[in-house]
Ligand SMILES: Nc1ncnc2c1ncn2[C@@H]1O[C@H](COP(=O)(O)OP(=O)(O)OP(=O)(O)O)[C@@H](O)[C@H]1O
């Protein structure tokens with residue numbers, strides 16, 4: 001069973017204390033929303049979980065392997081993948097080659113032909129087969145987001161963290177991303193979904209984590225989190241006031 005265990009993570013950038021004793025577990029194929037205002041520390045947490053930056057203290061274990069001191073490629077091999085808030089495709093490679101890269105670099109179990117077949121399956125899943133020979137740089141922002149989501153699947157991850165997958169995406173592509181999240185989760189992958197789009201968060205997730213300037217102020221069902229006074233004051237309250 002999938003088990004991601006985050007314990008007392010602290011991250012400081014100079015005098016700025018961006019994550020303060022953040023602890024939570026993800027057990028099994030949960031679909032967990034991670035919300036919080038701009039600057040709350042969501043992307044910093046993601047960067048620590050995927051090994052891009054190191055915490056000042058605390059630990060992260062994935063299925064009992066300690067991953068917080070590993071470089072990102074080792075973390076990816078251990079089974080955790082992430083997308084980027086600002087997309088990062090290989091601009092001068094084709095869409096298909098973009099999918100080959102992680103598998104050719106890290107997957108020693110499959111042949112090149114198998115990796116090609118898997119890439120085609122992933123493109124079909126994302127309704128992007130017609131774009132397979134386009135360069136990364138020719139894609140729209142939304143299509144680049146889809147490509148990143150596809151790239152994640154190439155390594156059969158157990159846990160994926162999606163950093164604002166809906167931001168700036170055309171409504172038609174949003175539907176595809178929405179379906180991706182549902183289907184990938186149902187196939188047994190745990191997902192941590194970061195988004196400012198509360199409609200999507202509340203309809204997709206059965207558990208929410210709320211970060212507020214480095215403090216994890218809530219961890220519970222969407223209904224509990226909506227009613228949590230600390231969350232209303234820190235975050236959701238502003239929406240309700242706006243609507244009043
Ligand atoms: N490399 C860095 N050096 C210095 N400060 C940083 C660095 N990365 C992030 N920060 C600061 O840490 C805080 C948390 O940033 P982070 O990007 O993690 O927030 P976020 O919750 O993802 O926000 P958003 O919703 O806007 O994406 C911010 O104040 C940010 O300016």
Ligand SMILES: [Mg+2]
Pocket residue numbers: 042043044085163
């Ligand atoms: Mg962010």
